[in-house]
Amino acid sequence: MVKTSWQRGNGLFGKRRVLGGTALAASLLVGWHGPVHAGSAFDRLPKPPSAATVERLAEVERSLPLDDREDFDFAARGFIAPPLDPQIRNASGEVVRDLTGYGLYAGPRPASVNxxxxxxxxxxxxxxxxxxTPSVFQVRGMDLANMTVILGKTGYILVDPLMATEAAAAALKLVRARLGDRPVTGIILTHSHPDHYGGTAGVLTEAQLRDHSVPVLAPGGFSAAALSENVVAGPAMSRRNNFMFGMYLPFGAQGAVSYGLGPAFKGGLAKGTISFVPPTEEISEDGARRTIDGVDIEFMITPDAEAPSELMFYLPGMRVLCGAEILTATIHNVQTLRGAPARDARKWAEYIDVAMKRFGDRTDALVTSHFWPRFGQAKIGDYLRHYRNAYAFMHDQTARLMNDGYTPTEIAERMALPADQSRHWYNRENYGTLRHNSKGIYDRYLGWFDANPSNLDPLPPEQSAPRYVEAMGGHDRAMKIAAAAVDGGEYRWAAELLKQIVFADPARQDGRYLLADAYEQLGYQAESATWRNFYLTGAQELRSGAPTTAYDVSGDFLQSLPLTAVLDVLATRIDPARIVGQSVEIGLRDGRQAELVTIEDGVLTHRAITPKDAPRARVSGDTRAIVAMLLGKPVAASTVAQVEGDRAAVELLRGALASPIPNFNIVTP
Structure with a gap:
């Protein structure tokens, strides 16, 4: 088992220089201030929704089927009890999930929210x-995901026990308080994202963790995907994740109101302890059947769509289908804004089609890893059909326009579901959007290059921006044009202009503050929670600078990878300027693997060591100790790595490793 603390505002683990920032909360606690733009009065204060934003959102509201209350009925059905405590705390007493903000949603829609x-x-x-159903329950709203509870003959089978161990423990405590004090007799992890497995250690006893007496089932490739997916890009992904989920935004109408897959938490999402408990069995065979605590389960394997490793499952004795995160109540991400390889939209649609044909006529209730259930064969069948069609539409129309020569930006501008499709609430863009998903689909087929020669080798913004501003007649003239765009409600165009102004001269506060105003209005208008969070976080950092706190990038997840995977990550952290003209060979052994590590020409390579190899130094110990030594992190004396031979060679390797910049700038140079 592995645990790692996820501190507030930071992700799992950069190249740009970091601009110093002041306290982030200050500018967002001062309240509303005047119109969006008042002549030349550019300031760092948050602004209310402009007249253009109010008008735009009123237009959106008129277009929506707000009289359709089916989801409210489904979400309220079967309510048993609220959380035992609205504040979930860790062992130190720190609040890791604050549910007291839910009262916000009882009021009327704020003018600043789509x-x-x-x-x-x-x-x-x-x-x-x-x-x-009589034997299936869910704990919802206590973490980003749902924990589904299946009653077995003797205990509880838990599905996706949340992201934080503290939240998972609190959810299980609620279940036992209301349904009876039964043991956990099985766990199903539907896929390899931490909001679905991170809380596992919180629902198992120390004895169960030690002796693996509780079956923990997961899809094939789960462990490899969970421990290594995006590890190489972890630092950059973590920084982007702060934007995507609004980690530093205040909770409320002017800040974070939703994470897209779940409502926002007062105090933020990024607190708590994430664990990794290896599955006792990984299921790779589609259609495989297992029985856990007297409950028959039929599995459907769905890799490389929403996650690299994922499964859905069906409970034939209960007529319940679990759609994992292949099925949600919103358009999902084909390519997530935090960064990840583009997913396969075509395969995603095909999985939904298979599920519809395989389970549709024998399913009375549908549960998923996020959102609320759906009930009734006819309702579920309609949902599966129309939700499948949305993903097929995104894929097929992107491919059609791509083959007509349209670029990703041009395709995105043309992407919209037919009106009869978008009227279904589950096909609304509250998380993913057709616009950015179409770019992911394009990237999956054709890559980053749009075939326009001017985009083969463009100037970086720091070089091109001053020339754009000069071409507009200088800073003051450019600001006048941009201010007119903001005053006219042309926020996308204003953002284009102001981005150039900020990158041309980031020290000029007027450009930063006006760009923040434009981003703020775009955030208020956004239907997607992730777009809203990106825009509002961008505005916040323009006003107050990048955050100063950071997550320890050499945390337990990196230390828990196999030695070969650790070395693959460390290879991406070699700074060639630190070892110019030097080379070295070192042997590393963690008890299971022995690798010969070579640094030459600024590149770290490794292979299995052989008896013929004679490295200058040999390092032995468990992987945790080796990683800690190489990264200069503290470790218990009993697990310190042992060095034999030339210690200078080890120091050369350590000195060549550069620590990623965790809070590199995004909205400024």
């Missing part, structure tokens, strides 16, 4: 324990 996004947050705005 009506579609507000409605979604309202539907999810009642945390607690729910009964789905």
């Amino acid at each position: 009506p579609s996004l507000w409605r979604q947050a309202q539907v999810m705005g009642r945390p607690g324990l729910y009964q789905v």
Whole structure:
């Protein structure tokens, strides 16, 4: 088992220089201030929604089927009890999930929130324990994901025990308080994202963790995907994740109101302890059947769509289908804004089609890893059909336009579901969007290059921006044009202009503050929670600078990888300027693997060591100790790595490793 603390505002683990920032909260606690732009009065204060934003959101509201209350009915059905305590704390007493903010959603829609996004947050705005069928329950709203509870003959089979161990423990405590003090007799992890497995250690006893007496089932490739997916890009992904989930935004109408897959938490999402408990069995065979605590389960394997390793499952004795995260109540991400390889939209649609044909006529209740259940064969069948069609539409229309010569930006501008499709609330863009998903689909087929020669080798913004500003007649003239765009409600165009102004001269505060105003209005208008969070975080950092706290990038997840995977990551952290003209060979042994590490020409390579190899130094110990030594991190005396031979060779390797910059700038140079 592995645990790692996820500190507030930081992700799992950069190249740009970091601009110093002041306290981030200050500018967002001062309240509303005047119109969006008042002549030349550019300031760092947050602004209310402009007249253009109010008008735009009123137009959106008129277009929505707000009289369709089916989701509210589904979400409320079977409610048993709220959380035992609205504040979930860790062992030190720190609040890791604060549910006291849910009252926000009981009020009318704020003028600063898109009506579609507000409605979604309202539907999810009642945390607690729910009964789905006589033998299937869910704990919803206590973490980003749901924990589904299946009654076995003797105990509880838990599905996706949340992200934080503290939240998972609190959820299980609620279940036992209301349904009876039964043991955990099985766990199913639907896929390899931490909001679905990170809480596992919180629902198992120390004895169960030690002796693996509870079956923990997961899809094939789960362990490899969970421990290594995006590790190489971890530092950059973590920084982007702070934007995507608004980690530093205040909770409320002017800040974070939703995470897209769940309502926002007062105090943020990024607290708590994430664990990794290896599965006792990984299931790779589609259609495989297992029985856990007397419950028959039929598995459907769905890799490389929403996650590299994922499965859905069906409970034939209960007529319940679990759609994992292949099925949600919003358009999902084909390519997530935090960064990840583009997913396969075509395969995603095909999986939904298979599930519809395989389980549709024998399913009375549908549960998923996020959101609320759906009930009734006819309702579920309609949902599966239309939700499948949305992913097929994104894929097929992107391919059609791509083959007509349209670029990613041009395709995105043309992407919209037909009206009869977008009227279904589950096909609204509260998380992913057709615009950025189409770019992911394009990238999957054709890569980053749009075939325009001017984009083969463009100037970086720091070089091109001053020339753009000069071409506009200088800073003051450019600001006048941009201010007119903001005053006219042309925020996308204003952002284009102001981005050049900020990158041309980031020290000029007027450009930063006006760009923040433009981003703020775009955030208010966004239907997607992730777009809203990106825009509002961008505005926040323009006003107050990048955050100063950082997550320890050499945490337990890196130390828990196999030695060969650790070396693959460390190879990406070699700074060739630190070892110019030097080479070295070192032997590393962790008890299971022995690798010969070579640094030459600024490149770290490794291979299995052989008896013929004679490295200058040999390092032995468990992987945790080796990683700690190489990264200069503290470790218990009993697990210190042992060095034999030339210690200078080890120091050369250590000195060549550069620590990633965790809070590199994004909205400024």
